[in-house]
Amino acid sequence: MNKKISKPPVDLPGGFIDRKEKELVIRDFLIKQIKEVMTMYGFEFLETPSFEYTESLGKFLPDKDRPSEGVFSFEDGKKWLSLRYDLTAPLARFTAKNFDNLSRPFKRYQLGTVWRNEKPGPGRFREFLQFDADYVGTNNLLADSELCVLMTEILEKCGLANNEFNIKISNRKLSKGLLEDLEIIDQEQQSTSLRAIDKLDRVGIDGVKLLLGKGRKDKSGDFTEGAKLQDKQISKIIEFLNSKGLDQLERIDCKNQLFQEGISELKQIIKNFKFFKFNNYKIDPAVVRGLEYYTGPIFEAELTFKVKNEKGLDIEFGSIGGGGRYDDLVKRFKNQDCPAVGISIGLDRLLYALSQKNIFNFDQKCPVLICVLDNKFMDYYFKILNSLRSNNINSEIYSGSSNFKAQLKYADKRGCKYVIICGEDEVSKELVTLKNLVIGSEISEDIESREDWKKSKDAQKTFAFSDLIKEIKK
RNA sequence: GCAGCUGUAGCUCAGUUAGUUAGAGCGCCUGUCUGUGGAACAGGAGGUCGUUGGUGCAACUCCAACCAGCUGUACCA
Numbered sequence: 230m231n232k233k234i235s236k237p238p239v240d241l242p243g244g245f246i247d248r249k250e251k252e253l254v255i256r257d258f259l260i261k262q263i264k265e266v267m268t269m270y271g272f273e274f275l276e277t278p279s280f281e282y283t284e285s286l287g288k289f290l291p292d293k294d295r296p297s298e299g300v301f302s303f304e305d306g307k308k309w310l311s312l313r314y315d316l317t318a319p320l321a322r323f324t325a326k327n328f329d330n331l332s333r334p335f336k337r338y339q340l341g342t343v344w345r346n347e348k349p350g351p352g353r354f355r356e357f358l359q360f361d362a363d364y365v366g367t368n369n370l371l372a373d374s375e376l377c378v379l380m381t382e383i384l385e386k387c388g389l390a391n392n393e394f395n396i397k398i399s400n401r402k403l404s405k406g407l408l409e410d411l412e413i414i415d416q417e418q419q420s421t422s423l424r425a426i427d428k429l430d431r432v433g434i435d436g437v438k439l440l441l442g443k444g445r446k447d448k449s450g451d452f453t454e455g456a457k458l459q460d461k462q463i464s465k466i467i468e469f470l471n472s473k474g475l476d477q478l479e480r481i482d483c484k485n486q487l488f489q490e491g492i493s494e495l496k497q498i499i500k501n502f503k504f505f506k507f508n509n510y511k512i513d514p515a516v517v518r519g520l521e522y523y524t525g526p527i528f529e530a531e532l533t534f535k536v537k538n539e540k541g542l543d544i545e546f547g548s549i550g551g552g553g554r555y556d557d558l559v560k561r562f563k564n565q566d567c568p569a570v571g572i573s574i575g576l577d578r579l580l581y582a583l584s585q586k587n588i589f590n591f592d593q594k595c596p597v598l599i600c601v602l603d604n605k606f607m608d609y610y611f612k613i614l615n616s617l618r619s620n621n622i623n624s625e626i627y628s629g630s631s632n633f634k635a636q637l638k639y640a641d642k643r644g645c646k647y648v649i650i651c652g653e654d655e656v657s658k659e660l661v662t663l664k665n666l667v668i669g670s671e672i673s674e675d676i677e678s679r680e681d682w683k684k685s686k687d688a689q690k691t692f693a694f695s696d697l698i699k700e701i702k703k
Numbered sequence: 704g705c706a707g708c709u710g711u712a713g714c715u716c717a718g719u720u721a722g723u724u725a726g727a728g729c730g731c732c733u734g735u736c737u738g739u740g741g742a743a744c745a746g747g748a749g750g751u752c753g754u755u756g757g758u759g760c761a762a763c764u765c766c767a768a769c770c771a772g773c774u775g776u777a778c779c780a
């Protein structure tokens with residue numbers, strides 16, 4: 230044997246993780262809640278494949294030097310394929326492909342894994358599960374309103390309290406109109422300004438001022454180039470950002486037509502909220518969400534509590550969901566006007582946030598372990614097993630080959646609440662000994678010597694086989 | 704991508720001014736205990752000191768490059 234042969238790594242590529250039962254159980258729960266809400270609201274369930282032609286997904290065409298900038302891609306024959314990075318681009322493709330057969334508005338929801346080749350962070354991976362709900366083929370703002378309501382209902386059903394998040398609403402027409410009105414028309418300067426606005430909640434008003442002006446140094450001393458606007462323009466934008474409600478926004482002196490359209494759309498959306506008796510929202514002009522793509526109202530679900538990393542430090546967590554109106558998306562594929570609006574929620578991020586609240590319980594999942602004291606009692610063990618399973622009790626016969634002591638350790642590690650112990654004494658008299666490991670563990674805290682715990686049989690009980698189900702259900 | 708910090712056992716970390724065979728706690732395995740996990744005691748396994756190169760008689764220790772992780776920042780459909 231040559232020891233020098235290097236073994237393959239057990240590490241995973243950065244941003245990819247193994248997901249264990251505890252997490253998957255919660256994830257299944259979240260999915261179940263989402264499906265219920267979506268069905269209630271009358272949305273269709275859709276699934277599209279993981280891969281699409283790279284061109285169909287959008288602007289991230291692989292070039293020879295960096296074929297995977299942002300997306301995972303490979304060349305299949307002469308065509309480039311990519312793993313989808315969201316569910317919206319595939320929806321637009323699907324809609325265009327089936328345009329003539331779809332009812333419009335077309336309401337669909339989708340749950341699926343998406344992949345992004347970018348820097349991972351806490352609760353943020355390169356492979357993650359996303360949920361999307363969209364209205365395609367309507368410009369009725371009732372759809373926008375309903376999606377906000379729906380997002381709220383989902384988050385609440387998933388375990389967030391009403392005061393632990395809120396939906397921030399804005400309109401791309403406001404920021405765009407304002408910039409036009411301030412004669413900031415240079416494309417570069419516009420984008421930089423929009424990005425600066427978007428950062429309000431992270432860098433604060435002063436940070437935004439710097440980013441709109443000369444630029445800003447971050448905590449590590451790294452410098453970000455600013456938009457280099459004039460002071461007059463900056464103070465106008467700051468006034469805009471400080472406008473908390475619709476009233477204050479309306480008072481801003483801006484004649485720009487786009488801006489005014491934005492205001493009246495927001496008014497309509499809020500008016501619609503009354504139908505839904507919905508008020509867990511906040512007008513927030515600082516919401517921008519990306520640069521391309523969105524054309525009108527935009528929404529973002531923001532947590533109101535601090536998220537910590539595994540070392541207990543508060544971290545910048547960002548939003549757990551959001552969306553908006555993207556009226557031009559389908560047009561990329563088909564020469565048809567097809568306004569649309571949608572939301573998405575990152576389930577892994579939601580799960581990460583929820584996991585800090587300790588609201589989930591896993592007791593029932595662990596099986597009852599039937600210990601094997603001797604193989605000659607197998608018939609009896611299977612009699613017990615069949616009885617448990619037919620009564621819907623998770624159970625198993627120890628499947629290793631170690632001694633009794635090791636079997637208890639195994640049960641301990643699995644988190645089993647009960648073990649069943651049957652040897653000569655029990656089998657000959659049709660009895661069952663049931664040991665409660667949880668109680669046993671509690672008792673052990675007061676036990677000091679080995680003699681004491683040998684005596685401590687409070688945690689276990691012996692009774693007739695016929696009473697097994699009755700006893701275990703107690 | 705950029706910046707700062709951190710890489711020593713499965714985990715958390717110590718390791719002096721470079722100086723024999725690199726340590727601790729927790730965890731893991733075995734025994735005391737052949738029908739009782741969690742206590743105690745005793746023993747054991749487990750390390751190419753992130754990687755590669757450099758300087759030294761000598762490198763975990765100094766230098767360089769690279770890699771990985773964390774945090775911030777940029778980009779974000």
